[in-house]
Amino acid sequence: MTLETPMLRVVAVGSVDDGKSTLIGRLLHDTGHLTRDQIEAVEEASRRRGRKGIDLALLTDGLRAEREQGITIDVAYRSFDANGRRILLGDAPGHVQYTRNMVTAAAGADVAILLVDAANGILPQTRRHLALCAMLGVRDVIACVNKIDLVDYDEARFNEIADGLRQAADAVDGPRITAIPLSALLGVNLVERSPEQTPWYDGPSVLEVLHDIDPPVAEDAFRMPVQWVIRHDDGDVDVRGLAGRIESGAVAVGDEIVALPSGATSRIARLEVAGQERDVATAPLSVTLHLEDDLDVARGDVIAAVEGAPQAASRCTATIAWLDEKPLTMPGRFDAKQGTRTVPVMVEALRERLELDTMERVPAETLEANDIGVVDLLAASPLVLEPYAENRALGSLILIDPATNRTVAAVMVSGVLAEA
Amino acid sequence: MTVLTELSTLDVLEAEAIHVIRECAAECERPALLFSGGKDSIVLTHLAVKAFAPAGLPFPLMHVDTGHNFDEVIDYRDRMVADLDERLIVASVQDSIDRGRVEDETGPRASRNRLQTTTLLDAIAEHRFTACFGGARRDEERSRAKERFFSHRDAFGQWDPRNQRPEPWSLYNTRLRAGEHVRVFPISNWTELDVWAYIEREGLALPSIYFAHEREVFERDGMLLAAHPAVERYPHEETFVETVRFRTVGDATCTGAIRSTAATVAEVLAETRASDVSERGASRADDRTSEAAMEDRKRNGYF
Ligand SMILES: Nc1nc2c(ncn2[C@@H]2O[C@H](COP(=O)(O)OP(=O)(O)O)[C@@H](O)[C@H]2O)c(=O)[nH]1
Numbered sequence: 001m002t003l004e005t006p007m008l009r010v011v012a013v014g015s016v017d018d019g020k021s022t023l024i025g026r027l028l029h030d031t032g033h034l035t036r037d038q039i040e041a042v043e044e045a046s047r048r049r050g051r052k053g054i055d056l057a058l059l060t061d062g063l064r065a066e067r068e069q070g071i072t073i074d075v076a077y078r079s080f081d082a083n084g085r086r087i088l089l090g091d092a093p094g095h096v097q098y099t100r101n102m103v104t105a106a107a108g109a110d111v112a113i114l115l116v117d118a119a120n121g122i123l124p125q126t127r128r129h130l131a132l133c134a135m136l137g138v139r140d141v142i143a144c145v146n147k148i149d150l151v152d153y154d155e156a157r158f159n160e161i162a163d164g165l166r167q168a169a170d171a172v173d174g175p176r177i178t179a180i181p182l183s184a185l186l187g188v189n190l191v192e193r194s195p196e197q198t199p200w201y202d203g204p205s206v207l208e209v210l211h212d213i214d215p216p217v218a219e220d221a222f223r224m225p226v227q228w229v230i231r232h233d234d235g236d237v238d239v240r241g242l243a244g245r246i247e248s249g250a251v252a253v254g255d256e257i258v259a260l261p262s263g264a265t266s267r268i269a270r271l272e273v274a275g276q277e278r279d280v281a282t283a284p285l286s287v288t289l290h291l292e293d294d295l296d297v298a299r300g301d302v303i304a305a306v307e308g309a310p311q312a313a314s315r316c317t318a319t320i321a322w323l324d325e326k327p328l329t330m331p332g333r334f335d336a337k338q339g340t341r342t343v344p345v346m347v348e349a350l351r352e353r354l355e356l357d358t359m360e361r362v363p364a365e366t367l368e369a370n371d372i373g374v375v376d377l378l379a380a381s382p383l384v385l386e387p388y389a390e391n392r393a394l395g396s397l398i399l400i401d402p403a404t405n406r407t408v409a410a411v412m413v414s415g416v417l418a419e420a
Numbered sequence: 421m422t423v424l425t426e427l428s429t430l431d432v433l434e435a436e437a438i439h440v441i442r443e444c445a446a447e448c449e450r451p452a453l454l455f456s457g458g459k460d461s462i463v464l465t466h467l468a469v470k471a472f473a474p475a476g477l478p479f480p481l482m483h484v485d486t487g488h489n490f491d492e493v494i495d496y497r498d499r500m501v502a503d504l505d506e507r508l509i510v511a512s513v514q515d516s517i518d519r520g521r522v523e524d525e526t527g528p529r530a531s532r533n534r535l536q537t538t539t540l541l542d543a544i545a546e547h548r549f550t551a552c553f554g555g556a557r558r559d560e561e562r563s564r565a566k567e568r569f570f571s572h573r574d575a576f577g578q579w580d581p582r583n584q585r586p587e588p589w590s591l592y593n594t595r596l597r598a599g600e601h602v603r604v605f606p607i608s609n610w611t612e613l614d615v616w617a618y619i620e621r622e623g624l625a626l627p628s629i630y631f632a633h634e635r636e637v638f639e640r641d642g643m644l645l646a647a648h649p650a651v652e653r654y655p656h657e658e659t660f661v662e663t664v665r666f667r668t669v670g671d672a673t674c675t676g677a678i679r680s681t682a683a684t685v686a687e688v689l690a691e692t693r694a695s696d697v698s699e700r701g702a703s704r705a706d707d708r709t710s711e712a713a714m715e716d717r718k719r720n721g722y723f
Contacts, residue, residue, distance in 0.1 A: 006426070006427050006428055006429045006431070006432055007429055007432045007433075035695065075566065076558075076565040076566045077558045077565055077566075077608070078558070078559075078565060079558070079559060079609060079611050086432075088609055100586060101586070103586065103588060104586040104587060104588050107588030107589050108588065108589050108590065227439070227442040227443060227446055228442045228445060228446050228472075230472055230473075230474075230475050231475060232474045232475040234474065239474060239475075243442055243472075244442075245435060245438075245439045272473070274434055274435070274438060274467075274470045274471075275469070275470035275471075275473035275474075282427070284432060284435050284436070285427070285431065285435045286434070286435040286436075286438035286439050286442070286471070288473075323586055337591050337592075337593065338591075340443075340446070392589065393589065396588065396589040396591065397591070398586075398588060398589075398591045400593050400595055402595075405593070405595035405596065405597065406585065406593075407585045407586050407587075407593045410586065410588045410589075
């Protein structure tokens with residue numbers, strides 16, 4: 001049951017000045033996604049900044065503060081087509097203090113483009129980015145050894161960095177690495193292969209990888225958090241539809257399902273995709289399910305395949321990415337949003353902090369912005385949880401600080417604990 | 421055995437938009453859908469209808485009417501609302517002017533584009549809306565590319581791009597304090613071509629000004645503007661009749677027309693595919709003033 005992915009979610013990461021903005025600008029430019037007036041605007045902006053020629057990095061640095069400081073501070077999203085496949089590219093900032101934006105951009109991404117400066121080699125930030133990719137379940141990393149023109153297209157230098165990256169990825173139990181010698185500035189191995197500059201390299205260009213990369217392995221078990229119960233009485237029939245997005249797997253008319261956490265079972269009587277009757281539907285479609293029995297189901301519940309259905313639990317261990325300026329202090333009390341349910345939770349224990357560049361685990365009393373830790377969570381009422389590695393949708397949470405209303409953490413469930 | 425069909429990009433984008441619309445309706449107390457009569461808000465309305473079918477919309481539509489709209493657009497709006505049998509709230513910029521909330525600009529460059537912001541924020545306060553759906557897309561403009569699906573606005577309606585809420589895994593934080601609201605952009609990831617392709621696929625009707633027609637126009641700053649009672653011309657700005665269409669629909673004072681003979685959705689699609697000018701570049705006089713124009717207006721509560 002593998003289907004072509006029509007849309008690939010890609011995140012671009014790298015340290016400041018590794019050339020990420022240039023790469024994205026060049027990619028859009030060389031694939032014909034920039035219009036004449038957009039190019040003119042960038043040319044004009046380049047002139048005003050006293051740049052020689054056209055600085056394609058200025059295309060993506062959208063916000064005023066960024067233009068003033070010359071760095072990317074928030075995630076920007078771009079769409080373009082790679083020979084028929086839609087690429088949704090999130091441009092994540094490189095500064096250490098904006099690691100939280102990288103988490104935002106990489107959560108849910110299928111592929112990461114990681115930039116490394118050929119002259120500088122692998123930096124602590126590079127290891128951090130690889131570790132974050134591994135943690136967030138990004139399975140493929142296109143590692144671009146950029147500015148290869150500045151090291152005279154040196155094969156040995158490229159191999160050294162590529163090997164280092166593979167080792168770093170192995171160390172975090174992480175993603176598959178496809179390393180490419182790149183000049184974002186000159187477009188070398190970006191859209192087309194460039195045998196003239198890198199005759200020793202016989203791998204694909206960046207765009208080729210984006211087009212050909214295998215779609216993420218389908219998480220096959222059917223799961224649908226209920227977003228909304230549609231009620232409609234047109235005089236004859238009293239319609240009661242369970243509206244939600246299929247997060248994983250597929251569902252068909254006649255399938256037996258279970259509603260969680262209640263555990264009540266029924267069968268699919270009919271289903272609609274965007275308002276139209278269908279026999280079957282698959283992730284990531286938004287659907288409306290009609291059951292044979294009138295179960296008591298509300299927003300926050302999860303509809304799942306009966307076989308291997310997850311359990312509801314109040315306790316879990318999890319990896320937590322702290323995003324807020326205000327540090328985590330214990331015991332932390334928050335509201336957690338998971339699937340379509342929001343419940344109060346308590347951070348019962350902070351087990352350790354992860355040093356991302358060395359993968360060392362150190363004891364910790366607190367977590368500060370951009371820190372990664374391991375915690376035990378206790379929810380005020382049961383959640384339908386699965387480990388993140390098995391199901392991203394049911395294994396991920398955000399924490400909201402009820403005092404400030406800010407989203408303070410992104411959480412990935414690693415283990416579901418039995419009720420105490 | 422279950423047989424699955426291949427999904428298209430439009431299927432995925434449609435599903436994403438419906439997910440966002442349902443999340444907002446479920447979590448925000450009093451949403452409204454900002455309906456401009458433009459193609460993006462028409463697509464958005466269609467998606468909202470699908471999200472809750474066969475029940476009606478759980479929120480009203482709201483049009484911020486500058487009073488300088490094209491008649492065809494107002495006609496379309498009224499017909500659509502009647503057909504859908506949904507509730508429409510009209511917030512009028514003219515009312516804001518009459519009540520002394522804002523002052524009309526004068527002269528040939530006068531536009532009510534800026535004034536809309538006050539009318540919109542007043543209407544949000546009056547109806548106590550906590551969420552407004554908008555049809556903005558990330559491909560429109562550079563600062564839009566950074567906008568979240570749920571974009572938080574403080575009690576002054578302001579956007580703080582440096583302090584946006586992270587949205588990992590499409591888990592949206594919709595918490596608000598009194599007086600605050602969110603702008604919600606379900607079609608963020610759509611491109612202009614996606615919108616046209618979807619209009620074609622779904623067979624949606626559009627206001628007639630989107631298709632080639634003869635119109636009295638004049639040229640300003642390299643753009644064609646409609647000869648319209650709301651637009652004052654400089655003496656040297658002579659009008660002439662051209663076959664044109666509009667790529668976006670807004671205030672007659674600042675929405676440029678393009679020369680075109682594309683009379684059907686299919687022809688517009690073909691032209692858009694071949695075009696080398698962005699939608700904004702072709703149509704929005706107001707964005708050209710400064711490089712950061714859009715970002716500044718957004719900070720201050722613009723759409
Ligand atoms: N020689 C060379 N310079 C590059 C290359 N890519 C980027 N640069 C330059 O490196 C600097 C930083 O690039 P930028 O794209 O702004 O980096 P970002 O901070 O990662 O977005 C700019 O001056 C670029 O022109 C490359 O492949 N070769």
